[in-house]
Amino acid sequence: MTPLVLDEVLKKIHALPSLQTVVIALLASIDQDDANIGDLAFKITQDQALTAKTLRLANSSFYGMQRQITTIEEAITTLGFRSVRGVVTAAALTGFFANSKQTAFDVVPFWRQAIATAVCARELAPYLQLNPEHAYTTGLLHDIGRLVLATQFPTHYEAAMAYCAQHDCSLLTAERTVLGLDHAVVGHALTRHWKFPEVIQQALATHHAPLGEAPTPMQVVVIAADAIAHALDFSMEQNDAVPLLPRGIWEQLAILDSDLLQVFAKVEVQFARASLILDA
Numbered sequence: 555m556t557p558l559v560l561d562e563v564l565k566k567i568h569a570l571p572s573l574q575t576v577v578i579a580l581l582a583s584i585d586q587d588d589a590n591i592g593d594l595a596f597k598i599t600q601d602q603a604l605t606a607k608t609l610r611l612a613n614s615s616f617y618g619m620q621r622q623i624t625t626i627e628e629a630i631t632t633l634g635f636r637s638v639r640g641v642v643t644a645a646a647l648t649g650f651f652a653n654s655k656q657t658a659f660d661v662v663p664f665w666r667q668a669i670a671t672a673v674c675a676r677e678l679a680p681y682l683q684l685n686p687e688h689a690y691t692t693g694l695l696h697d698i699g700r701l702v703l704a705t706q707f708p709t710h711y712e713a714a715m716a717y718c719a720q721h722d723c724s725l726l727t728a729e730r731t732v733l734g735l736d737h738a739v740v741g742h743a744l745t746r747h748w749k750f751p752e753v754i755q756q757a758l759a760t761h762h763a764p765l766g767e768a769p770t771p772m773q774v775v776v777i778a779a780d781a782i783a784h785a786l787d788f789s790m791e792q793n794d795a796v797p798l799l800p801r802g803i804w805e806q807l808a809i810l811d812s813d814l815l816q817v818f819a820k821v822e823v824q825f826a827r828a829s830l831i832l833d834a
Contacts, residue, residue: 555713557734558703560743566706567740567747574601577646580639581691581750591635595626598642607645608638611830640690644669644831647694651705658712659704663791665832667780668694670788673824674779677817681809682771691750692757692772693779699741699758700725703733724797726762738762765800774806786818788825 572578576597599605605626612629613622623629630638648665675693679686704711710733718728729736742759757772761780765773777799783789784796809817 555710555732557732558707558710560735560739563702563707563735563740564743567702567744570702570744570747571650573650573748574604574646576601576604577643580643591627591630594635594638595630598626598638601646603649604642604645607831608641611641612638614830636687639687640672640828641831643691644672644694644828647698648831651701658708658715659701660791661701662832663789663794664697664701666829667783667789667791667794668697669828669831670783670786670821670825671696671776671779673828674782674817674821675775677820677824678775678779678807678809681807681813682775684771684775688751688753689772689775689779692754692776695741695745695750695754696758696761696776696780697737697741698744699737699739700729702740702744703729703737707733724795726797736762765802765806769806774803778803778807782818782821786822788829 576594579594579597598608608626608629609623612633623632626638633641651661672690672693675689676686679689703714714725714728714732717723717732718725721728726736738759738761742755745755745758753770753772756770757776760770760773761776763773765777781796781799781803784794787794
């Protein structure tokens with residue numbers, strides 16, 4: 555099979571629809587903990603699908619509300635701005651490629667792993683003085699290039715998956731061998747096209763690169779979060795394996811074993827809540 559040309563991939567990316575206005579607004583306010591609730595609620599309600607998913611999740615048994623939440627303002631007030639922002643962002647991204655049925659790529663394990671990495675990255679972020687919401691979004695998107703390849707170039711990606719199974723190698727190795735590029739390159743290109751914050755773009759570009767002498771904190775957090783999510787088997791994907799980690803990753807993270815165990819426990823609880831988005 556002829557390898558892909560990056561220019562061809564970029565044309566596909568540029569032809570993709572824009573993200574919803576509310577997601578762009580959420581990303582623009584990602585550093586703000588005191589964003590206007592009414593303004594955010596108004597933006598969410600302009601998208602019926604996001605509104606329905608947010609209310610369905612807010613009223614799910616996991617949150618144990620004593621009364622039914624009927625408005626987005628109530629959801630934000632009750633669940634908190636950060637929780638609703640995470641729900642809306644995840645709902646928008648999981649729904650973005652939902653209509654792509656022409657691929658053998660299983661999106662459910664993909665999104666379970668992405669959500670688990672996002673939750674874990676948010677918990678690890680304070681250890682490197684990172685914005686937890688930047689870390690969450692970066693973790694959620696870290697493998698988005700894989701989804702772009704699988705949906706926009708299904709024949710090529712099925713060949714890469716077949717190569718992976720036949721040679722018992724990582725999917726990353728199969729991508730580079732069969733496609734001539736990998737999902738990190740594609741994910742970086744997508745987030746550039748969507749004008750995501752630079753820190754997110756760079757983390758996506760480097761999350762499979764060897765650690766340099768001065769790796770970025772976000773690179774360290776995403777690599778570690780992804781490995782932890784794989785180790786805890788959140789994707790529930792058959793034959794899932796923990797990726798090999800660059801040397802020095804845990805030293806860079808500088809986290810005590812006791813703290814790491816607390817992170818595991820918090821992530822398990824938060825993942826149960828965050829993954830409800832896949833059923834909404």
